[in-house]
Amino acid sequence: MSVYNIYLVDIEDAIGSDNKRAEVKHxxxxxxxxxxxxxxxxxxxxxxxxxxxxxxxxxELIMYYMKRTPHIVENIKHDNLPPTHETSTGFTKWNSKEHGSDMEASSAMDSRDIANITFHEFMHQKLHLSDKLHTKDGLAGDVNSSLSEDNIKLMAAKLMANHPQWTGGFAILEARKNGDVLAY
Ligand SMILES: [Zn+2]
Structure with missing residues (x-):
């Protein structure tokens, strides 16, 4: 095996500073x-x-941080799988070919909250659970909670599942960053 990569994309600077990004990453x-x-x-x-x-x-996994909605992962087209999930600021969507998670973030948000929502959305992706995820404990059921043993166990079991990431988010965020108000 090789190192497991988790990529975070905040080219819009939604999180607001390198210090805060370092905390989120930590x-x-x-x-x-x-x-x-x-x-x-x-x-x-x-x-x-x-x-x-x-x-x-x-x-592997990618998270897109946005300054504003609409959620960019809405670009993932529906097909035969009935998925998608939304928390207050996070959104995860998938079809039979690709998966994506994004969240609206701001410099006013606590870095722990940003990390918790990120992990929660990744749980939706990896476990292929919509609202059913919310019946579980820890960060599955409540993003204001903390990582539970069950969260670790569930994610470890599915971590290597091949759920290819949607790759369209970067270009959309780049367009938004460059002032394209219609970028979606
Ligand atoms: Zn959720």
Missing amino acids: FIKDYFDKVCKKAGIKEGCSVQFVTTNPQAKKH
């Missing part, structure tokens, strides 16, 4: 260190904010 890394360990990935996980379009492997 919390997400802490969660996934536990998940990767449980999954037996001895190389561990790498969590990074990227400024070029990430090339995730089929089992």
Whole structure:
């Protein structure tokens, strides 16, 4: 196996500062260190904010942070799978070919909250659960809660599942950053 990559995209600077991004990254890394360990990935996980379009492997994850809605993962077309899920600020959608998660973020948000919502949306993706996820404990049921043993176990079991990431988000965020108010 090789290191497990989690790519975070905040080219719009929704989170507002490098310091805050470092905190968000730290919390997400802490969660996934536990998940990767449980999954037996001895190389561990790498969590990074990227400024070029990430090339995730089929089992890896990408999160897009946006300054505003509409949610960019709405671009993932519906097909035979009945999915999608929304929390207050996060959104996850998938079809039979691609998966995506985004969330609206701001400099006023607590970095722990941003990390928790990120992990929650990744749980929707990896477990392929919509509202049913919310019946579980820890960050599955409540993003104001904390990572539970069950969260770690559930994610470790599905971490290597091939759920290829939608790759269209980067270009949309870049267009928004460049002032395209219609970018969606
Ligand atoms: Zn949810």
